[in-house]
Amino acid sequence: MERYRILPHTADGKFQAFGRTLEEAxxxxxxxxxxxxxxxxxxxxxxxHDVRVxxxxxxxLLVKFLGEIIYLLETRQFLLAxxxxxxxxxxxxxxxxxxxxxxxxxxxxxxxFGDVKAVTYNELKIEACDGFTVxxxxxx
Amino acid sequence: xxxxxxxxxxxEIPAEGEMKVPARVYASARLLEDIRRDQTLVxxxxxxxxxxxxxxxxxxxxAHQGYGFPIGGVAAFDLDAGIISPGGVGYDIxxxxxxxxxxxxxxxxxPKSKELLAAIFEEVxxxxxxxxxxxxxxxxxxxxxxRGAEWAVEQGYGRRExxxxxEESGRMKDASAEDVSERALERGIPQLGTLGAGxxxxxIQKVQEIHDEAVARAFGLSGPGxxxxxxxxxxRGLGHQVATDFIxxxxxAFGVADLPDRELVHAPFKSAEGQRYYRAMAAAxxxxxxxxxxxxxxxxxxxxxxxxxxxxxxxxxxxxxxxxKVEEHDLGGVSKRLVVHRKGATRSFGPGRPEVPTAYRAVGxxxxxxxxxxxxxxxxxxxxxxxxxxxxxxxxxxxRVMSRHEALRRFRxxxxxxxxxxxxxxxxxxxxKGVAEEAAEAYKDVDEVVRVSNEVGLGRVVARLVPLGVMKx
Numbered sequence: 001m002e003r004y005r006i007l008p009h010t011a012d013g014k015f016q017a018f019g020r021t022l023e024e025a026x027x028x029x030x031x032x033x034x035x036x037x038x039x040x041x042x043x044x045x046x047x048x049h050d051v052r053v054x055x056x057x058x059x060x061l062l063v064k065f066l067g068e069i070i071y072l073l074e075t076r077q078f079l080l081a082x083x084x085x086x087x088x089x090x091x092x093x094x095x096x097x098x099x100x101x102x103x104x105x106x107x108x109x110x111x112x113f114g115d116v117k118a119v120t121y122n123e124l125k126i127e128a129c130d131g132f133t134v135x136x137x138x139x140x
Numbered sequence: 141x142x143x144x145x146x147x148x149x150x151x152e153i154p155a156e157g158e159m160k161v162p163a164r165v166y167a168s169a170r171l172l173e174d175i176r177r178d179q180t181l182v183x184x185x186x187x188x189x190x191x192x193x194x195x196x197x198x199x200x201x202x203a204h205q206g207y208g209f210p211i212g213g214v215a216a217f218d219l220d221a222g223i224i225s226p227g228g229v230g231y232d233i234x235x236x237x238x239x240x241x242x243x244x245x246x247x248x249x250x251p252k253s254k255e256l257l258a259a260i261f262e263e264v265x266x267x268x269x270x271x272x273x274x275x276x277x278x279x280x281x282x283x284x285x286x287r288g289a290e291w292a293v294e295q296g297y298g299r300r301e302x303x304x305x306x307e308e309s310g311r312m313k314d315a316s317a318e319d320v321s322e323r324a325l326e327r328g329i330p331q332l333g334t335l336g337a338g339x340x341x342x343x344i345q346k347v348q349e350i351h352d353e354a355v356a357r358a359f360g361l362s363g364p365g366x367x368x369x370x371x372x373x374x375x376r377g378l379g380h381q382v383a384t385d386f387i388x389x390x391x392x393a394f395g396v397a398d399l400p401d402r403e404l405v406h407a408p409f410k411s412a413e414g415q416r417y418y419r420a421m422a423a424a425x426x427x428x429x430x431x432x433x434x435x436x437x438x439x440x441x442x443x444x445x446x447x448x449x450x451x452x453x454x455x456x457x458x459x460x461x462x463x464x465k466v467e468e469h470d471l472g473g474v475s476k477r478l479v480v481h482r483k484g485a486t487r488s489f490g491p492g493r494p495e496v497p498t499a500y501r502a503v504g505x506x507x508x509x510x511x512x513x514x515x516x517x518x519x520x521x522x523x524x525x526x527x528x529x530x531x532x533x534x535x536x537x538x539x540r541v542m543s544r545h546e547a548l549r550r551f552r553x554x555x556x557x558x559x560x561x562x563x564x565x566x567x568x569x570x571x572x573k574g575v576a577e578e579a580a581e582a583y584k585d586v587d588e589v590v591r592v593s594n595e596v597g598l599g600r601v602v603a604r605l606v607p608l609g610v611m612k613x
Contacts, residue, residue: 008543012207056392059402067384074377075326112267113573114544115337115613117380118231121387121402122207137207139231139380140338140544 004032013116013138014123018131022058025132026065026097027083033066033138034080037073037114043081045102056094058126062134065097066119077106116140141181149201149596153181159188165199166530166596174541174584178205180212186400187215191408192222194471194478198530200485201592202539202584206230208403211484214533216469217409219477224414225406226390226421228481230462231383233421234428235340235374236307237459237486237508238436239519241360242443243452244367246346249608252446257344257566257609259442264342264435266335266613267570276329282317284332288426289458292433298440298455302433304497306458307487310429312465315422320378321385324420328378328427333434337574337613339537340373341510342435344609345517351601355521358503359456361603368605369443369453370517371435372510373613374462375428382424386417409479418464418479425463432458456519457497457506461486461536467495469531480531488534488599490524507599509590512538512583513575514560514567516606518590520599534598535590538583551579566609575612 004017015032019025034040051068055061072078078101086099106112117139125135143165144152151172153163163184167175175181180203187209188197194216203212208227217223249256276284284291289310293300303310320328335342347366350356375382390405393413399405407414440450464481471478489496490504500506504522511517515538526532542550553572556579560567569575587604594601 006545008545013544060388060391063384064388070377071323071327071381075330111571111573112337113571114577115574117338117377118384120207120231121396121405124402139207 003028006032006035009137012140014136016133016135018133020131022132023086023088025134026062026088027086029062029066029134029136030069030080030083033069033116036116036138036140038079038110038112040081043079043104043110045081046104047078049076049078049101051101052096052098054091054094054096058095059121059124061088061095061097062126062136063119063121063124066136070116070118072101079103079106079110114140143181149592153185155188159185160193161188161196163188163197163199166592166598167201168588168592171201171584171588171592175199175203180205180210183208183210184213186404187213190223190225190404190406192218194218198533200533200535202535202537202589204539204541206483208401209481209483212535212539213483214481214485214530216478216480216531219409219466219479222409222479223406224409224418224464224479225404225481226383226386226417227403227405228483229383229421229464230483231380232374232462233379233382233424234460235462236428236432237461237510238371238432239456239506239508240369240436240439240453241456242367242369244447246365246367246608248447249344249367253344253566253609256442256446257568257611259446260342260439261568261611263438263442264335264611265333266611267337276332278325281325281328284430285317285320285423285426286315287311288429289433292430297434297437302436302455305455306429307460310433312422312425314419315426316419317423319416319420320382320423324378324381324385327381328376331376331378332427332431334376335373335435335613336376337570339578340613341513342611343370343607345370345605345607347603348516348606349604351603352521355503355602358500359506359519359602360454367608369439370508370510371432373431373435375424376431378427379424382420386420389413421464425460429458457508459486459508469527482533484536485533486536487532488520488522488526489532490522490526496522507534509535509586510537511586512580513578513610513612514565514607515580515586516604518586518601519603519605520590520593521602523597523600525597526599529596530598534593538586538589540582541584542582544577547577547579547582548573551576551581560610565607567612569612578612
């Protein structure tokens with residue numbers, strides 16, 4: 001199954017990510033985001049960060065989850081290689097997501113080629129139809 | 141969509157449905173073609189629906205689709221009935237431009253231009269994920285957020301005169317570090333004094349053509365061939381996080397059910413959330429002023445080292461092009477304080493405004509419009525007319541017409557470097573892929589943007605500047 005697809009957008013980065021479950025689509029969205037900044041397939045899963053985010057709805061949950069990847073890059077120099085044990089559950093007042101992000105600390109082995117400033121709500125879509133599709137626009 | 145022609149460069153969408161005011165577009169037929177191709181006009185119409193908007197929702201000649209507000213969007217809101225919106229400022233709070241003059245001529249710099257650019261590249265940290273040279277404590281960072289470029293000058297970065305020649309004198313007084321989240325501070329600590337990546341750049345330029353001798357002289361330009369330095373960058377991850385934080389805060393406080401686009405989330409200006417965002421945004425503005433102040437200082441250092449002196453390297457001006465500010469404007473003959481959002485738009489105040497530095501008050505503020513990589517940039521002067529036309533605002537650059545994805549497919553960074561080299565322009569970058577994404581062809585024609593700005597009266601052209609050396613993050 002195709003993990004994600006990068007779509008044209010005048011100024012920014014736009015992608016769709018797919019999954020049989022919402023969790024898988026979120027995980028693939030994380031890789032799609034990473035692909036705008038580095039080659040995640042060339043990164044080894046040697047360092048791990050636990051993340052936990054909450055959101056009032058699934059859209060906010062996705063924006064905050066993807067925001068973790070930018071935050072970890074800028075403050076821990078962390079490059080994502082894969083998403084492990086991603087779980088989403090309903091909570092009073094919204095949703096909670098937990099996952100383990102595996103990757104490497106930035107070194108000369110890797111080139112950073114894109115600068116994603118933020119994850120936006122513009123044209124954000126989460127659709128359940130034959131699995132899940134999420135669409136995200138990021139500010140570059 | 142009903143878009144009516146007012147004159148060759150002015151178009152209007154009449155107020156209809158939920159719109160509280162009309163939307164006005166300043167563009168030539170040629171620029172309008174690009175503008176109509178994406179969601180810019182829909183976004184301008186959405187802005188016209190926001191509570192407390194006054195006069196019109198404005199679209200500058202370089203506009204393109206943003207998120208929520210269009211890039212190149214200007215909107216002013218009543219302080220009592222109106223709102224403030226992080227989407228009306230953008231993620232890169234106080235993304236802006238600084239221009240330094242020099243006493244050097246192109247002929248002085250040409251023999252050493254390679255060395256000069258290499259030394260600047262060495263001195264100014266740039267690129268994605270690239271940290272700065274200073275390790276800041278939280279206390280120092282809070283001081284920077286409160287005092288902006290003033291802090292930098294006190295630490296020995298640059299000169300006191302630079303402050304007078306910076307929008308807001310390099311410090312928005314309403315800033316509060318207390319309203320900036322821990323996460324934003326964390327992102328800000330390693331990035332102070334860095335150029336960043338994307339469309340941010342540092343250029344050694346020369347004056348190619350002077351259009352207005354008298355104003356050029358007032359701005360410190362001597363004539364064609366004079367060397368200048370332009371710095372384009374913003375508040376880095378700190379500003380991006382402030383925007384992200386307050387979009388969430390406002391969503392949770394006010395909901396998003398009634399919004400045509402979730403990025404249009406807003407808070408009444410005088411609400412607790414609105415005021416907290418305003419103070420945090422001002423803190424990010426100050427961070428960006430300090431950032432450009434430090435970079436300008438390093439550039440002067442390099443000039444002194446490589447060419448022997450930084451004498452005459454005075455700051456012409458420093459402008460913000462992503463910001464919301466409280467300003468006084470004439471509204472139907474009554475002077476009123478409004479919160480003016482400029483997102484990808486430059487303030488363009490004319491003669492007499494108290495915000496314009498004393499040295500320029502007779503001619504209007506300098507307006508700095510950077511072009512795309514390797515093309516021309518412009519120095520304009522603000523006008524009295526712009527106050528009535530656009531709350532004293534004009535364009536901020538060339539504006540993209542092609543996606544980064546498409547640019548990557550079509551162009552190669554190394555080839556762009558070689559092409560520029562053939563034209564005598566040096567290029568240094570941390571990423572060839574980044575260079576390809578910023579190819580000049582991916583942008584609108586900056587000459588056309590400036591021509592419209594000049595014709596409409598949003599800003600008067602003073603000089604055309606062309607690059608000698610380009611450093612990209």
